[in-house]
Amino acid sequence: MARERATGLLTVREVLxxxxxxxxxxxxxxxxxxxxxxxxxxxxxxxxxxxAVLNAWLDERAEGAA
Incomplete structure (x- = not known):
């Protein structure tokens, strides 16, 4: 998790x-x-x-999203 905070990048395993x-x-x-x-x-x-890309991707899929 410390590496993710430093780079802002997630591994595929972390995304899963x-x-x-x-x-x-x-x-x-x-x-x-x-x-x-x-x-x-x-x-x-x-x-x-x-x-940031993962968060935006999730926001786009939120039910009731405009």
């Missing part, structure tokens, strides 16, 4: 946990369909999601 423990397979399927939050691919191939 925040989304209630959805499976990695579901997340990658959402990516294929263009439904997942935008990710950053690091030079080592790992994905990260900016905290």
């Amino acid at each position: 946990d925040e989304l209630g423990g959805i499976s990695r397979r579901t997340f990658y399927r959402w990516r294929e369909l263009g439904l997942a939050p935008d990710c950053i691919r690091l030079p080592n191939g790992e994905l990260r999601v900016r905290r």
